[in-house]
Amino acid sequence: MSGETLTFIVKRLTQITVGVAVFVAAWHLTVIALRIPKYLVPLPLDVARAFQLHWPVIASHAGFTVSAAALGLTASTLFAIAVALSFSMNRGIAQASLPVVLVFRSTPVAAVAPIMMLIFGRGISTSMAVVTIVSFFPMLVNMMRGLESADRTAAELLHVYGASRWQQLRLIRIPFALPYLFTGLRVAGSSAILGAMLSEWITGTKGLGNLILDSGEMRETDLLWAAVLTSVVIALAVFWTTSAGEKRLLRWTNR
Amino acid sequence: MASVLSTLHKALRATWRPFATAIVLIGIIEAAKRAHLLPVFVPAPSEVLLEIWNGPRLVTANLAPTAWKAASGYFIAAIIATAAGSLAVSLRALYGTIYNVSVMINSVPIIATAPLLALWLGTGPQVQIAIAALASQFPMLVGTMQGLQAADSRQRELMHVLSASRSQTLRYLLIPSALPYLFAGLKIAAPSAVLGAITAEWAGADRGVGAMMLYALFSYDTPKVWLSVLLTCLLAGAGFGIWALIERVAVYWQHDVELAD
Numbered sequence: 142m143s144g145e146t147l148t149f150i151v152k153r154l155t156q157i158t159v160g161v162a163v164f165v166a167a168w169h170l171t172v173i174a175l176r177i178p179k180y181l182v183p184l185p186l187d188v189a190r191a192f193q194l195h196w197p198v199i200a201s202h203a204g205f206t207v208s209a210a211a212l213g214l215t216a217s218t219l220f221a222i223a224v225a226l227s228f229s230m231n232r233g234i235a236q237a238s239l240p241v242v243l244v245f246r247s248t249p250v251a252a253v254a255p256i257m258m259l260i261f262g263r264g265i266s267t268s269m270a271v272v273t274i275v276s277f278f279p280m281l282v283n284m285m286r287g288l289e290s291a292d293r294t295a296a297e298l299l300h301v302y303g304a305s306r307w308q309q310l311r312l313i314r315i316p317f318a319l320p321y322l323f324t325g326l327r328v329a330g331s332s333a334i335l336g337a338m339l340s341e342w343i344t345g346t347k348g349l350g351n352l353i354l355d356s357g358e359m360r361e362t363d364l365l366w367a368a369v370l371t372s373v374v375i376a377l378a379v380f381w382t383t384s385a386g387e388k389r390l391l392r393w394t395n396r
Numbered sequence: 397m398a399s400v401l402s403t404l405h406k407a408l409r410a411t412w413r414p415f416a417t418a419i420v421l422i423g424i425i426e427a428a429k430r431a432h433l434l435p436v437f438v439p440a441p442s443e444v445l446l447e448i449w450n451g452p453r454l455v456t457a458n459l460a461p462t463a464w465k466a467a468s469g470y471f472i473a474a475i476i477a478t479a480a481g482s483l484a485v486s487l488r489a490l491y492g493t494i495y496n497v498s499v500m501i502n503s504v505p506i507i508a509t510a511p512l513l514a515l516w517l518g519t520g521p522q523v524q525i526a527i528a529a530l531a532s533q534f535p536m537l538v539g540t541m542q543g544l545q546a547a548d549s550r551q552r553e554l555m556h557v558l559s560a561s562r563s564q565t566l567r568y569l570l571i572p573s574a575l576p577y578l579f580a581g582l583k584i585a586a587p588s589a590v591l592g593a594i595t596a597e598w599a600g601a602d603r604g605v606g607a608m609m610l611y612a613l614f615s616y617d618t619p620k621v622w623l624s625v626l627l628t629c630l631l632a633g634a635g636f637g638i639w640a641l642i643e644r645v646a647v648y649w650q651h652d653v654e655l656a657d
Contacts, residue, residue, distance in 0.1 A: 181515055214434050237471035249587055251594040252628040255609055255621050331503040342598050343613060350508070354599060357511025365511055372508045380503045 183363050188370065192365035199364075203371050205348040209265050211339040213272025214329060220273070221280035221325070229314065229383070230306070231286040242281065250275050250332075256339045268340040268348065275336040276329035283328070287321025288314050323387035330379040338372065349375075403644045409491065436618065443619040444626065459627055462593055462604040466635050469528025471591035474582065475610070477533045481540025495541065502534035506592070510599040524596040524604070531592030532585040538655050539581020543574030578655045579643040584655065586635030594628055605631070 165185045172182050179187070192199065224242075228235040254271050261267040291313045299309050338350030345351060349372050356365040422441045429440035446456055468507075484494040506527060513523045547569050555565045597606025605627045612620035 207500075249591040249628060249632050251591050251606065251626045252632075255613055255625055256437070257591075258613060259618060259621060260435075331505070335505045335507065338508060338596055339598075342507075342595070343610065353508050353511055357599075358513065362515070369508050373504050376503050376505050378657075380499075382519060 161201065165225045171285065181360050182362065183366055191367040195364055199367060199371055202347055202352040203375065205265065205346070206334070206341065207349065207375060209268035209348065210225050210272050210333040214276050214333045217273040217329065218259070220282055221277055221284050224281055225284035225288055227293045228285060236379040242278070248338055250336050254343055258344050263344045263346055265346060266339045267344050268346070271340040272333045272336045275290070276333045279328040279332070280325040283321045283325030284318060290321065291317040308365045320387055320390040323383050323390060327380060327383035327387055330383050333378055334372070334376050334379060347383040349352030399551050399644055403641065405513065416651055437480050437617040439521055439622055444622050446624050447619045452568045455627065458608040460604060460606050462520070462597065462606065463631060465604070465637030466528045466589045466593035469525040469593060470532050470586060472525070472587070473529040473533040473589070474536055477536035478578070481537045482544060484541055485544040498534055498537045506530045507595045507599070511581060514600060519600060521605040524593045524601060528589040528592040528595040532589035535584040535588070536581040539577045540574070542656060544570055546577055547573040575647045576650045579639060580655050582638040583636055583643065586639060587632035590632045590635055591630065
């Protein structure tokens with residue numbers, strides 16, 4: 142790691158810390174100044190205490206959600222890469238299966254989740270299946286766009302050198318498609334977390350979605366806030382890491 | 397009127413093939429189910445239809461609340477998002493802030509806040525409306541922002557050379573060039589509003605497609621689950637389709653532009 146990136150990271154970290162500190166202070170002061178009752182908005186300290194008290198519960202629930210989302214996202218990424226490659230190698234396959242893909246795109250999660258629950262029952266497999274289906278489409282679109290995005294002159298150069306189709310793919314198309322992989326992950330990442338939490342709601346398995354729902358119904362506001370904040374932090378972490386990866390690779394391909 | 401009819405005619409000509417495929421597919425599923433080739437969780441299409449036939453009240457009583465909740469949330473979001481988008485484009489200083497807030501709202505699992513919103517707004521339809529609005533705002537904001545910047549510099553210069561006033565530039569250049577993007581945003585946002593309303597109903601509502609879906613799931617009433625799924629797709633598709641149709645008539649010169657994600 143070079144010194145430049147290190148200072149960048151340090152700068153970024155201080156920015157985040159200051160931002161969080163300002164946010165927490167503003168939160169605390171608003172609640173006190175406006176005399177908002179505790180069951181509506183708890184004080185930051187109460188939420189921190191809920192974290193301290195319930196962290197094993199929150200961690201295990203969050204673990205379930207994150208692993209369901211990660212497994213589903215991995216499956217859909219692999220699947221999308223395979224499909225996009227076969228589409229780019231063969232026009233016929235693309236034309237034959239695009240209508241099916243379009244149907245997948247327009248089905249909302251709320252429609253996919255109950256059917257998956259009927260098929261897979263009340264377990265983590267339902268969440269995984271929902272995440273896979275929900276994140277498949279943005280991955281596929283971006284992978285296809287990426288494989289099409291190869292630089293014209295570079296492709297022609299390879300053609301002149303008499304490169305085989307496989308070499309074209311390996312040397313030109315896949316490298317150029319890499320930033321798009323991260324674009325896809327950025328878009329699919331947030332919908333993956335959302336999909337996992339949604340399916341936990343209706344299946345009632347362990348997970349952050351269910352923890353939020355339960356603590357809301359039990360009026361345990363502190364725990365509710367702790368769980369909501371955890372889910373927000375996870376979602377933002379996914380968003381930031383993927384957009385950072387995307388930006389880095391964009392610099393690399395000079396797009 | 398004539399253009400509306402011709403558009404409808406064109407739409408029909410374009411859609412009869414998928415329609416025929418769907419009907420054939422439904423026939424195959426029906427036959428397979430009759431022959432006991434399908435698992436329990438796939439009901440025969442006739443069973444689902446029978447569900448509507450036996451209790452049309454069930455469908456109407458649940459479809460109507462979801463539809464109006466999604467629609468109200470959607471329109472609130474549309475008004476706020478287009479206003480915020482125009483503000484962001486006209487006031488450069490606010491551009492980054494507005495866009496980042498919108499991205500934040502969009503990337504936060506918004507339905508996770510449903511119990512919080514329920515605490516604040518009560519248990520009525522307000523929560524579902526608010527979540528429908530939050531879930532659908534992003535594409536409309538992006539559409540407005542991208543659309544208002546779509547006019548290229550030569551066109552702007554031409555308006556300047558013709559000494560067009562600000563309002564004339566807006567009317568003859570900026571709004572026409574923004575419309576395709578605006579419609580793209582409105583189209584994409586409609587299914588998200590339906591999704592938001594339905595998932596908010598899961599968190600607690602006595603009426604609505606989401607509530608019906610949850611009851612059916614917990615009682616393992618497979619045909620009713622599929623019926624509610626069908627209604628969900630219908631609502632989402634209708635929201636998309638209405639805008640697509642309006643777009644065809646209103647923005648006849650260009651459609652299907654791509655929004656940045």
